[in-house]
Every structure is written in C-alpha cells, then in structure tokens.
Amino acid sequence: MKTALVTGAARGIGLATARLFLRDGWRVALVDRDGPALRDAAAALPADRTLTIEADVSRPEDAPRMIARTLEWAGRLDALVNNAGVAEFGPIEQSDFAGWRRVMATNLDGVYLVSQAAIGALAASRGAIVNIASISGLRASTLRVAYGTSKAGVMHLTRQQAVELGEKGIRANCVCPGPVDTRMALAVHSPEIRAAYHDAIPLNRYGTEEEIGEMVVFLCSEKASYVTGQIIAVDGGFEATGIGLPALRRS
Numbered sequence: 681m682k683t684a685l686v687t688g689a690a691r692g693i694g695l696a697t698a699r700l701f702l703r704d705g706w707r708v709a710l711v712d713r714d715g716p717a718l719r720d721a722a723a724a725l726p727a728d729r730t731l732t733i734e735a736d737v738s739r740p741e742d743a744p745r746m747i748a749r750t751l752e753w754a755g756r757l758d759a760l761v762n763n764a765g766v767a768e769f770g771p772i773e774q775s776d777f778a779g780w781r782r783v784m785a786t787n788l789d790g791v792y793l794v795s796q797a798a799i800g801a802l803a804a805s806r807g808a809i810v811n812i813a814s815i816s817g818l819r820a821s822t823l824r825v826a827y828g829t830s831k832a833g834v835m836h837l838t839r840q841q842a843v844e845l846g847e848k849g850i851r852a853n854c855v856c857p858g859p860v861d862t863r864m865a866l867a868v869h870s871p872e873i874r875a876a877y878h879d880a881i882p883l884n885r886y887g888t889e890e891e892i893g894e895m896v897v898f899l900c901s902e903k904a905s906y907v908t909g910q911i912i913a914v915d916g917g918f919e920a921t922g923i924g925l926p927a928l929r930r931s
Contacts (some may be wrong), residue, residue: 681729682805683707683754684900687737687745687794688701688764690717693812693896695779696889697761700897702729709750711735712764712912718840737764737790743797749800757801759900762791763812769823769868780826791837795852796905797847806849810902811838815858818919831856835911842909851908853899858915860887882917 684701687712688694694782707729712718715734715806722732731753735742750757756860766786768779791811816824817831834854841852859865859877865886869877878884895914898904 681705681754682758683706683709683750683756684759684761685709685711685757685794685798686761686763687711688812689789690714690721692910693857693889693892694761694861695721696765697763697893697896699725700890700893701759702726704897704901705729706758707751707754709733709746711737711746713737714776736786737762737794738785740793743793744752746794747797747801756805757798758805758807760795760798760802760807760809761812761896761900762794762809764790765812765814767827769827771823772825775825783826783830784833787827788833788837791834795837795841799848799850802850803845803848806894807851808904809837809841809845809850809852810851810896810899811841811854812896813838813854813856815856815913815915815919818856818911818913837907838911839909846908851899851904853904853907853909854911854928855892855895855899856911856913856915856919857892858887858913858918860889860892862889864894877918880921881915882921885916887916 685707686694686698689698690712698710701708713736716733722730722909725728733746735746779864788789811834813834814831816828817835891915
C-alpha cells in the first residue's frame, strides 16, 4: 500500500489532502506541530491507515525523526507533501527580522529539511514531492514581503529538486493555491477584500481546500508519472488575468 506524508496536516489544505489520499487507498502520516488539533483531526480518519506525528518542520532534528517514524510504521514512503506554512502580514517598512525568520523557517527551511530527509525513502519507491507554495510567490502583493518571498523560494527549490533528484526517479512539483476558503483566509479577508478577489478571478470565486488537494494527489499518482519540475497555479485563473481585466469583462 502506498504511503504519503503530509505536513501541516491538522487542518486546511493539508487535512483535505490527507483525506483524499485515504479515499484513494493510501496510508497517510499526518504531521503538525499542533498536537491537540492533529489528534482531533485524526480521530475522524481510519485508524488503520493513519499515523500522527507531532513535529515542527522548522526544527532540523524533527525532519529525520518524522521520516524514520513513517518508515517504521509503513515500511515505505511514496509521496511527500510539504504543506506546513505560516504567514505574517504587514507593511514592508514595519516588518522585522524576527518575523521574517519565523516565516522563512517554516515555509522555506521546512521544505528543504523535510525533503532532504526523505530522499532515501523516496528514491527507493521512485516517489514524488509536492511542495505547496502560493499565488503570492508568483505575483507580488501588499503586506506579505516575507510570505511571498518564502513561497517564491519554494518554487525555485522545487525546480532544483526536480533537476537533481530526477535521476533517482523522484519527481518534484509545486502547487500554488490562489485565494482559498481556509480558516486563515476567513479570518483576514474582509467582505471588501473577498469582493475584490472575486472581481479579479475569472471563475469569480474562492477555491476549496479539496480542489487544491485533488491537484496534489494527482501529482503524486502514476497519472502524473512524466510530470516534474512544474509550478502549477490552482487559482481560478487569477495569475493569468494581468491588469484591468475585471473592468474589461464587465464592459
């Protein structure tokens, strides 16, 4: 039975992706630093095919531990989904280095650390890495200098992984969600912000966590066996719109 490890799996896109892997018959190791939320999430999942690991991807010592625990449990690792992420928003001139490092440590360092620890296991299974970046890594936006820069870094790291690990049979791809109805988005997006996003998105709506997860699971499957090194926006067309298209559409 194939096995996936998903970081940031206690909620949101990570949990939705874990559920989709389970739907397709995989085992899933769910990793999160929020132990109580992780256990609550796993309580609704099939116990015989799920493993919970409380760990922080930004800590170098946690990465090999989560891989070793997964191999001890399942005997193999076929897919790694680097989903764990944090965000801090504010004007660029008011951002401080401590906040910059908090974002980079999880969003970029964590992808590097966990992926590196998983190389041996993924090479053995000729498996896949999917890194979750963001539309904010593809197009700059206000109030997210550290977040957007970290996600742009994840995109390039993905290409490095694809180029360097391809000969080991490991594929690496990157998914960039656009605006998605996550708990974080609901907390920080006012009605005015949501309306502006709807205007800018050709499909005129936010995405769902499951829609992002479906792309992740596809990229980890045999259906994507010749797909590697790709940066894929799952964003309702947001990245493609350029400037002024909402007004043009209304006319």
